Amino acid sequence: MIIKSSDLETTLGSPSSTQTTRVLHLINGEHFAGAERVQDLLAMALPQFGYEAGFACVKADKFPKVRRSSSPLYELNMKNKFDLLCYRNIAKIICDENYKLIHAHTPRSLLIGSLAARATDCPLIYHVHSPAGRDSERGLKNWINTKVETWALSRVDRMICVSNSLMGYMESLGHPAVKLNVVSNGVAAIDDLPHRDAPGKNDVWTLGTMALFRPRKGVEVLLEALSILKNRGVKTHLRAVGQFETSEYESEVMNLVNRLGIADMITWTGFQTNVNEQIRKMDLFVLPSLYGEGLPMVVLESMANAVPVVASNVEGIPEAVRDNVDGLIFKPGDAKDLAAKVESMVGDSERWNSMSQSAYVRQRTCLSDISMAEGTSEVYSSLLN
Template sequence: MDSPTSSPSADNFHSVYVDAVPPTLPAQKAEVGLKKVLHLINGEHYSGAERVQDLLGLRLPEFGYHADFACVKPGKFATSRRATECQVFELAMRHRFDLWRSRDVVGLVQEHGYQIIHAHTPRTALLAMLAARSCDAQFVYHVHSPTSRDSTRRLTNWMNQQVESWAMFQAARLITVSNSLSRHLAQLHVPMTKVRVVHNGVPSLSDVPQRDAPNGSWTIGCVALFRPRKGIEVLLHALANLRGQGHDVRLRAVGPFETPEYQREIETLVAKLNLQHAIDWVGFTQDVNRELFQMDLFVLPSLFGEGLPMVVLEAMAAGVPVIASDVEGACEAIQPGFDGLLAIPADVDDLTMKISSVVSGEVDWLSLRQTALLRQRESFSDRSMAGGTAAVYDELLG
């Protein structure tokens, strides 16, 4: 989605920074007295990391900060976000090393008075690092997942890891979304004195419907930006196993595919497993909670590369018991046997067994549901996430 926009000088960037807020949802001015933060994000999708950014935009004013956003890969974030009081600037990079854009970040900081530049991806971290050298703003970097294991593309992972490592050593503070990610940074010899853990969080819901355990037919749900690392193939094989064992289960898959090529691969597998009539492909939606309320059991079969999956927390908030792969982050949200279950990554038989244990009643569905609701409210709220992020800002700004 990168567009070949030329990089202007600081005195004429108004012609390039198109406010991407929908005309029906105009951005409001920051409340007087709030300190200002510019979040540099990709913005191409609206999935886990983008939900974190959106919720920070909504909640940070409670703690004295106003957030705006600059998207280097403009896309769904601008039109899908709920934080409509935040400005969104298009700052399209032509490629991941389009470093001239750092001058434009400086221009935004100088005009709008941002005191912190908060980056969320390797490419935005590079821009933030360079921009912070030319202005008075502090540089904060948010680590959402282990970059070295972020995808199946080894060269891309390596390049992103090199860029990210360079930027992390320059950042004033690093925010990780889980303790496991902090340990990952320690292995990269990042100074731990600048690392702060702020767990992801989601809003608690006041209108969670009262439910009994399903009787007979079960809807298994998955919400993701479907790409190889999310392991949907493992779930499809497990679904075929369960149906072969006589369980009345079907899959509700919510979210877009990363590429048409990958979508075709999955469609081929679905046909091979004879699951065409056992799956509802919902596609992208802004109302994730509505979809979660239609699920009896949520499964996230990630192979690797998670930080602290927002969708797991959203499922817990909606009262949907979770079975997730035992990868970074997910194991911090789920207490096996109490509020969910953990499955061995990429192990079809183990995932089949874990789902079967709930569907068959061996594991009490209602107990998982009630404990998950309580744990999300106590430990993973959007307010606690914003408060933790604001505390990092406070350290830098005094």
Template sequence: MTEALFAPTEPLASAISTQRILHVINGEHYSGAERVQDLLAQELPQFGFDVTFACVKPDRFPEARVSQSVQLYRTPMRSRFDWQCGRKLAELIRQEDFALVHAHTPRSLMAGAIAARLADVPLVYHVHSPTGRDSTRWLQNLVNERLERWLLRRATRLITVSPSLQELMVAHGFSPARVAYVANGVPGVEFISRVRPTGRWTLGMAALFRPRKGIEVLLESLALLRGKGHDVHLRAIGPFETTAYESEVMGLVEKLGIADQITWTGFVSDIHAELRKVDLFVLPSLFGEGLPMVVLEAMAAGLPVVASAVEGIPVAVREGVDGLLVEPGSAEALAAAVGEIIREDSYYDYGSLSEQARSQHGANFSARTMARNVAEVYRDILG
């Protein structure tokens, strides 16, 4: 009956750790939050927890994830208010003896909260970004935020990926004892000796391109940099959220006359291979960030970072040490910061920026550290 209801895509592992955790996720993308989920599935077993996925909006994640040996159930919600999905997940929890439910989005929280309540197991909610500032659609943001806060009355613990999100959830009325800060983390990568370019600089931006990521600001700064005589090229790594937004951005590219300065990769499964082609990483986010995985991946690859000083980004990027922070929404400020690093008589030593970026990742933002800290939250709840 379970197979018919949930359509698992892989067989159950023969060896099961002490306790099993059901991660309820969306699954339509494979971007920052999805990489957190994927990495936790790979890293948590060493700390005594096995992960199973339930995708309530399955699309790219099931095929793109690295953790292909981890059990995954496709449990689509017909709408964000599909209560039946929660009832079916509760049945799965009881049948498979899951100790805890870990949800990651407002949609997955709806199903996860119902399931956890019906199955009488604890609920953990992972706050990856501020729901009230997730998009430019204010009404959708408001509905999602209100729904999230209402459902979180049932949550045993909240995990936030940055101190700013931790402060936000406490400001929303949640007890500080219920809100744990666990920084995102990414694996280390093979060491690459980075040398300051002598000619063209390749800038990199990786994202699920949507309005809040600020790609328009970067495009305008490219035009400004070229106008000042800098030889720069952009590798834009990742897919667009919608075709309508892609058309809008391409219209701006044409208007600025910078099509020859940009390579659009679309979705890539190997972000590290792309980052090896980049000299300087740029993330011009306008708002709505937690602690971006792409920033951590860039730092792990030894890339200096120029990014907006929004929300959790300054937790990772240290001004003048491994990168520069700029005012969000200002193409002039972004172009000036990039120009400060790439100009021939730059005050900043490229090799030092690169080394410090790699060191910052290794000391504070490894995937293993992230998983260990999540495991501590589980143990605190489960005993």
């Protein structure tokens, strides 16, 4: 169900009679990347623990089109980043539809959510997906996001951090520990994976990466590593899944590809919705992020598909991927180290099989959508009780 702000007067009627407690998730909604997959998975898994999610999108675009959940969705698009009056529509939804909790997921939605919480006296939770102060290379934007987040957090009752690293970051900003909770991201476990063997030493190994490509994702480091592997005679091909944040950045990356002479070694797929299908086409998943990660969903999705991960030592990543157990960890920004880690795996079928099995088991036991929903529900219950 999708409701637009122009329809509010006629479509919001009597409160739901469901026995579950309703939680309104405030999200941007313009992308469908890691944080949005968290939101979608929570909506599907929370009912097991007595909670029903609804979504209010303040920048609706991809999320309403791509999501798998069927939760109520309200499109309340802000006219611009300073259009704060849409909090009134959110407050109306909360009152008319009997929502008991507000759960915000971005600095923008947190700002609106804090105003709606004041207007309705509804408890407010903020989901810290990544450090706002390290979101991009634009210092002014980071500073503004941090200031907005800090101001709005004064009204927050609880914060959910997706990793211990993020909780430490929030503590360093002066947020009280009593408000902080760690709930690791999770993805759906996959049963009956089709059997696969590691490629041989003389085969072409498919390296994969998946992201909303922007500078902090470090794709340049991966491209430089690909060039190094080519010069060493290591047979690899890169499958890059995702769209670019801007056309300007896409041009910069393509210019680097041409300078390195590796265009024939890369398949750019663009944005894809079939995440698991894409990951199963990869022999190793590579995440070369430079900074700004909480606990990347795509790492967990790779583990769920029994694909070993080679990832940078950034924030929450090592909390999921144990070095030399579930995958390999390399120095952020170091293309030579990344190339060396990939080369050490190529052709070593015994090592690949061991890491593949370990990653698969670890995701199922520690990093599932069910464990994420259970942890989130415990935060909700701590407020309502």
